[in-house]
Amino acid sequence: MFRCGQLCSRVFAVEFDLRTEPLYFTLNSTPQVLHKAYQELFGDDGKLFSLHVHCDNRIEKAQTHAEIKHQLSIALSRDCDVFEASSFIPDVKNSLVKGFFIRDKSTTDLSEDVLKTLQQSKSVCVFSYKREGQYCWQEMLSPVNQVEESVRQYITPAAAAEHHPSTLNIRNSDVFYNMDEAYKVLKECTDIIPESKEVLKLVDEQLETSRGDGFPVIVIEGLDATGKTTLTEALRESLNATLLKSPPQCLAPFRQRFDSEPPLIRRAFYALGNYITAAHIGKESLRAPVIVDRFWHSTAAYAIATAVGGRVENLPEPGSELYKWPEDLLKPNLVLLLTVSPEERLRRLRDRGQDKTIEEAELEVNQLFRLKVEEAYKRIQNPACIIVDASPSPQEVLQQVQHLIRNKYHL
Ligand SMILES: Nc1ncnc2c1ncn2[C@@H]1O[C@H](COP(=O)(O)OP(=O)(O)O)[C@@H](O)[C@H]1O
Ligand SMILES: Nc1ccn([C@H]2C[C@H](O)[C@@H](COP(=O)(O)OP(=O)(O)O)O2)c(=O)n1
Incomplete structure (x- = not known):
């Protein structure tokens, strides 16, 4: 020490x-x-x-x-x-x-x-x-x-x-590769952050769910304002799918609290959110296709990009074990990464005109950070994400994605 x-x-x-x-x-x-x-x-x-x-x-x-x-x-x-x-x-x-x-x-x-x-x-x-x-x-x-x-x-x-x-310190400080490690962090916080207990209770309530050969699970990823909400809603309608998100709705009351904490605690919170969403996916995918708005790719990419200072070259190299999917987390069948140019993204953020999280506000001024998040998204493996150009109209983006899904599942 x-x-x-x-x-x-x-x-x-x-x-x-x-x-x-x-x-x-x-x-x-x-x-x-x-x-x-x-x-x-x-x-x-x-x-x-x-x-x-x-x-x-x-x-x-x-x-x-x-x-x-x-x-x-x-x-x-x-x-x-x-x-x-x-x-x-x-x-x-x-x-x-x-x-x-x-x-x-x-x-x-x-x-x-x-x-x-x-x-x-x-x-x-x-x-x-x-x-x-x-x-x-x-x-x-x-x-x-x-x-x-x-x-x-x-x-x-x-x-x-x-x-x-x-x-050097990303594993189990910024990114967690199994549920227990993230769980331990929140457990160590219960005295100083009482909300941790409530979050852990919600995690405990999720029964172990293993997914059989249910319906496909499709995750939509991307930076804020790349069109995830627009696309996931459209897919829900067109595929008659269930729409879920990570962090799940039940964690919404705690999100602001954990967003104000340092990375160790904040990232453990988001990691646990993925496990709760995974339990929901397990159940819902028995009944219908499931669309998920953000999942582990977001958790890991933002955490790595925040932890790594400076240039894109400082990121862990492609193939690093830091990009490996957690062994105990449900794997989706398809992960799509929506990308738009920085200018188009800024235009959409401004048009939306809503409050941005501090992190998203920083993204605007911090070109380096945005580049690192996108690059980290692309380096995550097994499942890797398929890049979708989300700059055309919502209808065209939907068609593009429907085409990708149809090719894979004949849905
Ligand atoms: N394909 C698109 N073309 C133009 N504008 C879009 C498109 N998709 C979404 N938008 C607009 O961009 C803004 C951000 O989209 P949204 O779906 O909320 O993104 P996210 O969920 O990724 O933050 C919204 O105002 C939305 O209407
Ligand atoms: N599954 C998830 C979803 C979001 N996060 C984190 C990563 C970033 O710090 C923020 C981004 O969330 P933000 O509020 O900008 O996202 P949306 O506006 O909901 O698309 O949340 C995560 O770690 N894991």
């Missing part, structure tokens, strides 16, 4: 510019000459700090990280740059510790005061960086006690990681 005094085996990554590779470095007791990119980051024009959250309790850790992110964005928004940073052991799963780099451009000691306050929490560790000529070193920001004495550690450039560090 990461401790303030045990940094030497770790590599640090700073997302200095989201469009490029992070800057990687390690720490060493002997001085190292630094090249330009590092000198720029550690430049002596401002004050530089890093902050990491280390805590054995994963719920507490996730919440502390989210709280600090929020506090930094409020307290330091004007005169400081706040970069996502991480510390990890290369290729070691679950070794990632998330944090921030803060570059203070103010003429006052704005960030130092804020950081000293944050450091009073026992799970927060703050370091400051100093530069002398071509050397930079790190030391603890005013060590709070003699045990954690401040040791000068020199910055040493490190090779780029083969796998982007943010991919």
